[in-house]
Amino acid sequence: MSAKNSGNRWQYAPSSFRSLWKRFLGFMLDWSIVYYFLHASMYLYLVFWGSQTIAGWNYYKNDAYAAFFNPLRLDSWMWWLVLGGTLLLVVLLRSFGRSLGQRAFGFSLQGVERSFVNAIQRSTRVIVFPISILFSPFQLLTSVIRKRPPGRGLLHDHVSGSSIRTYIHPSGLPKKRIWFTQWGWIAIALLSLTIFLGWVIIDANLGVLINRTDEARRVFMDIATPDFSHFAVPDPVFYQRAYPQMFSIINLMVLTVLMALAATLIGAFFAFPLSFLGARNLMCQNRTGYVVYSFIRGFFNLFRSIETLIWVIVFAVWIGYGNPFAGVMALVIHTIAALGKLYSEQVESIDSGPIEAILATGGSRFQIIRFGVIPQIIPSFLAFTLYRWDINVRMATIIALVGGGGIGDLLFYYRNQGDWSQVGAVVLAMIAVVWTLDYISGRVRERIA
Amino acid sequence: MSQPYLRFENLTKVYERGQVVALKNVSFSVEKGEFLVIIGLSGSGKSTLLRCINRLIEPSAGQIFVDGVDVTQLSSARMRRVRRKIGMIFQHFNLINRSTVLTNTLSGRLGYMSAWRSLLGLFTKEDKKLAIQNLARVGLEDKAYARADELSGGQQQRVGIARALMQNPDLLLTDEPVSALDPATSHSVMQYLEQMNQEDGVTVLASLHFLSLARRYGTRIIALKGGELMFDGSPSEIDEAKFKEIYGDEAEEVEVR
Ligand SMILES: Nc1ncnc2c1ncn2[C@@H]1O[C@H](COP(=O)(O)OP(=O)(O)OP(=O)(O)O)[C@@H](O)[C@H]1O
Ligand SMILES: [Mg+2]
Numbered sequence: 001m002s003a004k005n006s007g008n009r010w011q012y013a014p015s016s017f018r019s020l021w022k023r024f025l026g027f028m029l030d031w032s033i034v035y036y037f038l039h040a041s042m043y044l045y046l047v048f049w050g051s052q053t054i055a056g057w058n059y060y061k062n063d064a065y066a067a068f069f070n071p072l073r074l075d076s077w078m079w080w081l082v083l084g085g086t087l088l089l090v091v092l093l094r095s096f097g098r099s100l101g102q103r104a105f106g107f108s109l110q111g112v113e114r115s116f117v118n119a120i121q122r123s124t125r126v127i128v129f130p131i132s133i134l135f136s137p138f139q140l141l142t143s144v145i146r147k148r149p150p151g152r153g154l155l156h157d158h159v160s161g162s163s164i165r166t167y168i169h170p171s172g173l174p175k176k177r178i179w180f181t182q183w184g185w186i187a188i189a190l191l192s193l194t195i196f197l198g199w200v201i202i203d204a205n206l207g208v209l210i211n212r213t214d215e216a217r218r219v220f221m222d223i224a225t226p227d228f229s230h231f232a233v234p235d236p237v238f239y240q241r242a243y244p245q246m247f248s249i250i251n252l253m254v255l256t257v258l259m260a261l262a263a264t265l266i267g268a269f270f271a272f273p274l275s276f277l278g279a280r281n282l283m284c285q286n287r288t289g290y291v292v293y294s295f296i297r298g299f300f301n302l303f304r305s306i307e308t309l310i311w312v313i314v315f316a317v318w319i320g321y322g323n324p325f326a327g328v329m330a331l332v333i334h335t336i337a338a339l340g341k342l343y344s345e346q347v348e349s350i351d352s353g354p355i356e357a358i359l360a361t362g363g364s365r366f367q368i369i370r371f372g373v374i375p376q377i378i379p380s381f382l383a384f385t386l387y388r389w390d391i392n393v394r395m396a397t398i399i400a401l402v403g404g405g406g407i408g409d410l411l412f413y414y415r416n417q418g419d420w421s422q423v424g425a426v427v428l429a430m431i432a433v434v435w436t437l438d439y440i441s442g443r444v445r446e447r448i449a
Numbered sequence: 450m451s452q453p454y455l456r457f458e459n460l461t462k463v464y465e466r467g468q469v470v471a472l473k474n475v476s477f478s479v480e481k482g483e484f485l486v487i488i489g490l491s492g493s494g495k496s497t498l499l500r501c502i503n504r505l506i507e508p509s510a511g512q513i514f515v516d517g518v519d520v521t522q523l524s525s526a527r528m529r530r531v532r533r534k535i536g537m538i539f540q541h542f543n544l545i546n547r548s549t550v551l552t553n554t555l556s557g558r559l560g561y562m563s564a565w566r567s568l569l570g571l572f573t574k575e576d577k578k579l580a581i582q583n584l585a586r587v588g589l590e591d592k593a594y595a596r597a598d599e600l601s602g603g604q605q606q607r608v609g610i611a612r613a614l615m616q617n618p619d620l621l622l623t624d625e626p627v628s629a630l631d632p633a634t635s636h637s638v639m640q641y642l643e644q645m646n647q648e649d650g651v652t653v654l655a656s657l658h659f660l661s662l663a664r665r666y667g668t669r670i671i672a673l674k675g676g677e678l679m680f681d682g683s684p685s686e687i688d689e690a691k692f693k694e695i696y697g698d699e700a701e702e703v704e705v706r
Binding site for chain 2: 356358359361362378
């Protein structure tokens with residue numbers, strides 16, 4: 001309680017715009033949860049019983065599928081009903097006991113001087129709230145103009161003599177296990193409802209697994225008896241227009257590993273200098289540094305969140321479908337972003353002592369990086385780079401799916417032919433290479449660390 | 450006597466985070482060749498004071514004159530030139546752990562090197578010779594090619610001293626140089642500092658936790674309390690009463706032999 005507010009009879013009011021904003025966020029969280037329950041039950045009603053029309057709800061009962069967005073097809077008057085109903089439910093939830101929204105933002109309902117709130121006060125809040133909420137934008141506006149939070153609290157706070165404030169556990173009361181609180185059972189209900197909805201929407205059917213065993217057995221048997229006739233000798237039937245010559249499995253495998261190696265080295269080459277620009281401890285000393293840091297980190301995060309396969313789609317159009325160079329470029333882009341992020345986090349975790357020491361001897365920024373930072377990070381940089389090569393080899397085996405070249409071309413060619421024995425041979429080659437590299441890089445990383 | 454070598458005028462430091470006033474209007478001066486010991490309770494601002502001199506920490510207000518130059522006003526390029534004449538020794542040694550002792554020692558020359566030479570790690574023959582000499586001076590010439598983290602604490606601090614020697618400093622700042630070391634090692638490290646002070650004429654500012662060490666090595670003592678200068682005088686002037694005033698009534702003096 002700030003000194004300015006003490007002695008004020010409205011001391012239960014939130015003390016800052018920040019806490020007001022958090023109260024609002026908590027409220028929206030509760031509202032979303034209540035609406036989610038309503039929406040989900042309407043959807044489940046459609047799926048299991050929805051044969052009759054309901055006034056105000058224009059779902060297409062003749063649709064082959066009950067779509068998850070069908071509960072949104074409400075007339076406007078029905079929307080008002082839903083809005084009002086959920087609002088009231090939320091207020092009930094928040095006025096009696098602690099809601100998920102309050103819990104998540106660390107709030108609870110308290111009276112003046114953190115006193116207990118009785119049932120009459122709680123009921124008053126629920127009754128006054130619908131009127132109060134209509135006036136709240138006005139109250140907030142005036143408080144913004146006066147540059148201080150609403151001193152008297154919102155209307156429902158004021159009338160009920162209670163408000164939602166930073167939670168303090170009542171002394172003397174035992175702490176309840178989380179699953180026995182309102183928060184706990186709402187969370188459990190939310191989780192199980194979502195799992196059930198997922199099951200219904202995906203239309204998971206375990207029966208299929210059993211009905212189609214014969215078909216699957218035939219394919220599996222073929223794969224399990226791989227045909228190695230084209231392991232070293234190119235298959236004359238396989239022709240991929242991006243390649244000037246014919247390829248055997250082993251040729252393509254070498255190509256794939258080299259693609260990954262090239263992508264890793266080029267990626268690391270660019271990620272290395274960028275990682276220093278993306279390290280908070282080196283950059284965030286002045287405003288320009290901060291701008292560069294944010295830009296580089298934004299770049300890393302954005303480009304990392306776009307999967308390699310999507311980059312392949314882009315570069316396959318640009319460079320040529322099935323061209324290994326397209327695959328390499330896609331891997332390079334993703335590698336720069338992923339390694340850049342890992343590298344800069346490593347730079348951020350270094351010991352600042354040597355940096356301080358070199359600064360004190362009159363060293364420049366470059367000298368600090370060269371002598372204070374790089375010796376500390378080299379081993380982990382090497383380990384990350386090796387690990388990335390590992391990932392890139394695995395990725396390079398499948399990027400052919402969208403035109404990235406490599407051994408995947410052969411795999412998908414044989415799959416489309418239904419030649420499962422050849423598929424078996426290719427897959428076995430992939431497993432052998434990936435496993436070997438995994439083992440080697442694992443051992444090397446152990447040695448470095 | 451024209452002007453003192455080092456002069457502090459109303460030095461104030463406020464840490465923005467937490468609004469901590471670490472130094473309050475500290476003014477005093479230091480003559481060339483002094484061995485000044487700074488004492489005070491933990492959190493009294495000793496480290497802050499030392500780090501303000503070479504601007505590892507930016508002072509909030511006031512001035513610091515080093516050899517007549519107000520370092521608080523210097524651009525970062527000119528500050529670097531001033532820094533290379535100011536050696537610094539740290540409580541936790543601050544060596545580059547994965548590099549060799551020789552490289553760590555040579556890093557004291559960085560301020561004197563061109564950017565591209567240092568980027569390639571091309572130290573001159575003379576620098577290397579000087580590094581070996583300085584390592585020999587602290588008794589570590591046989592460890593030159595060992596990794597820094599293979600050394601004991603006392604040995605690491607001696608590498609720190611060799612690194613400072615490489616700068617050929619006029620001023621040496623040492624922030625609790627021996628508080629991570631045992632008593633015997635402490636004395637050997639302090640004796641190297643004393644030697645630099647007496648033989649090379651380096652002005653030394655050292656913060657120390659033990660009054661006995663301060664009395665033994667210091668030519669003058671200042672005490673800080675809550676960021677304010679509360680004692681400035683010769684070691685012999687600190688009696689029981691002064692001690693209680695600096696460290697609080699509960700404190701007992703501990704000897705380091
Ligand atoms: N980076 C920082 N940010 C905020 N406050 C700080 C920072 N560094 C130090 N302080 C505060 O400034 C005050 C002085 O700290 P300083 O490190 O100078 O004390 P000290 O005398 O060296 O103590 P010690 O003997 O423990 O090393 C302390 O109250 C400390 O909490
Ligand atoms: Mg300190």
